[in-house]
Amino acid sequence: MVSRPFDVSERAVVRAITVTGDDILHRPCREVTEFGTTELAELIEDMVLTMHVADGAGLAANQVGVGLRLFVYDCWDDDGVHHTGHLVNPVLDEPSPADRRLVDDAEGCLSVPGATVDVPRTDHAVARGFDQYGEPVVIAGNGQFGRCLQHETDHLDGRLYLDRLSRRDRREALRQMADRREHVFALRAARAAELGR
Structure with a gap:
């Protein structure tokens, strides 16, 4: 059963999620230059549906084979606040000296199916970009x-996130993926079928 409620139109479709090794995941994405289009709205809806079917907390456009600077998210913070939405053309602020301390915590990725390893990241982030209509957003x-x-x-x-790991941890993540990916793909297919998508 899909674990989180979400609101997308009936026309939204589940897109295939790219897997590590696919070239589109390893090159920078192009900035979105046209806002308020039907195509952009449909891409966002498809990404939200795909993220939920895959039981993810976030999904970038290149993870569904589209090389545009856009991601969607559905994630809780440490204060118990639930965040959902999208961000177009995001740029991260440089962390302040107080926020530069790295924290190792478990992280997974829909493009590395089945693997979870500790990844060092700062505990706080500020992202600036736009919504689908071109209005500025700060998150x-x-x-x-x-x-x-x-x-x-x-x-x-x-x-x-594999690129942020030591050689040993990267090997471990790829081993986990090899062991679990078929099970993960079966769960995603079952969730999509449950939704009739």
Whole structure:
């Protein structure tokens, strides 16, 4: 059963999620230049549906094969606040000296299916960008949501969380993925079928 409620139109479709090794994940995405379009709205809806079917907290456009600077999110922060939405053309603020301390915490990725490893990131992040209509947006997050903002922006810069790991931890993540990916794909297919998508 899909664990979180969400609101997308009946026309939204589940898109295939790219997996590490796919070239689109390893190159920077292009900025969105046209706002308020039907195509952009449909992409966001498809990404939200795809993220929920895959039981993710965030999803970048290149994870569904579209090389645009856009991500969607559905994540809680350490204060118990639930954040949902999207961000177009995001840029992370440089952390202040007080926010530069790295915290190792468990992180997964829909493009590294089945793997969870500790990844060092700052505990707080501020992302600036736009909504789908071109209106400026500033989003701040701590804990898991701060981690999500950094993770998804990394994707749009052509980086996976694997790139932040030691050689040993990267091997462990890839081993986990090899062991679990078919099970993860089966769960995603079952969730999509449950929704009739």
